Amino acid sequence: MIKWKQENxxxxxxxxxxxxxxxxxNQAILIIRAFDDNHEGSYMCEASNMFGKTSQTIxxxxxxxxxxxY
Numbered sequence: 693m694i695k696w697k698q699e700n701x702x703x704x705x706x707x708x709x710x711x712x713x714x715x716x717x718n719q720a721i722l723i724i725r726a727f728d729d730n731h732e733g734s735y736m737c738e739a740s741n742m743f744g745k746t747s748q749t750i751x752x753x754x755x756x757x758x759x760x761x762y
Contacts, residue, residue, distance in 0.1 A: 694720040695738045698731075729754050 694713055696703040703722065705711040708731070710723035720737055732754045738747040753760040 693740050696722045697736045697738065699733045727754060727759055731759070
């Protein structure tokens with residue numbers, strides 16, 4: 693199971709966001725279709741299965757019409 697969260701709130705597929713799982717490539721992709729200052733903040737991808745759970749957090753900065761991931 694893959695979950696994406698922004699500032700600890702789960703993101704659902706639809707609206708500003710698209711979520712795509714590519715298990716063959718071992719990838720989970722979060723697409724932000726149109727971003728603004730409201731999208732700035734921490735994003736966490738959490739993956740879990742019967743063997744355990746892991747997560748990775750990144751920070752998204754919005755600078756004008758660009759976004760920077762850190």
